[in-house]
Amino acid sequence: MSFAGQLINWRRELHQHPELSLQEFETTRRIRHWLESAGLRLLPLTLPTGVVAEVGSGEKVVALRADIDALPIDEAVDVPFASRNPGVMHACGHDVHTSVMLGAALLLKEKEPQLAGRVRILFQPAEENFGGAKRLIQAGALDEVNAIFGMHNEPGLPVGTFATRSGAFYANVDRFSLKVTGKGAHAARPHEGNDAVLLASQLVVALQSIASRNINTLESVVLSVTRIQGGNTWNVLPEAVELEGTLRTHQITVRDQVKRRVNDIAAGLAQAFDAEIAVRWFEGPAALVNHDRWATFARDVADWHGYRTEEADLHMGGEDFAVYLHHIPGAFVSIGSNSEYGLHHPAFNPDEQLIEGAARYFALLAEKALLQH
Structure with a gap:
């Protein structure tokens, strides 16, 4: 079987057996088996799910990272290798990312005697609930690592971009x-009574004024109320209404300013309506900030590799890889996957032709990065 065919087969096997965050036990077993069969050494880290492998020797260490978890989504793609786990799907392409880094690991193993150091490959659980990176760091996966690189497939870009x-x-x-x-x-x-539905409605409208009237329009910020729940019948005003939503920004100062404004608006409306509004914040990962040197380096290697390179747009989505970049330098990149439907969509269907090229790119990137320290 060809190298590309092997990686695609692995991707399809992972796609058929998706597992949610922190439940990736069979996924972990498969990855461990494939790595060990190829002669890769696995680090003895305490991890219920997830795998960390290493190739090469020496003091210099560069890391590559893949994420392995899936999403609670019913698949709507008519392919022979569709998910066999009802209600769970690799709708973000983590099966693709995993097969890419498996391929990079195999290529690096072939060049092991020539490597100018060690390459550590992280197969991270729980990216979707933003907890996996912290678990790997606590287990020691970043110890001695000098730089780290990761990817996400980008359905809006053609393969080869x-x-x-x-x-x-x-x-x-x-x-x-x-x-x-x-x-x-x-x-x-x-x-x-004191109509909680009316107050909740006023609150939603007021919150939408923050991005348009309190934040500089040149800054990136999204504040969305995504859930409203209250009452259980048509002819009773409920005592309480719950709202939930998300805040996305790229700057810490903007993040803090929006949070203060949300708290102020809630307090003001509660006083005006003689009611109570309790606000709770749940912090996810901070913004992902690429280090200039390594982002430029990653793009230079992509040019050399033969990719069509572009300047990436700002993303309003979140990425757990950000946690690594708060500890060590590195860069995160996008690889075109050319899917008609976007990430987290039931019909998301990335082009598997990206896998071999991306595997060869990351093997080359790690090899060259070892020579940069």
């Missing part, structure tokens, strides 16, 4: 919840 950027790339991901508490009443006698 590469994109990255220096500085901020992906956004921070914060979740917020607001509980509006008024006083319930019969819908025919609203004056006897």
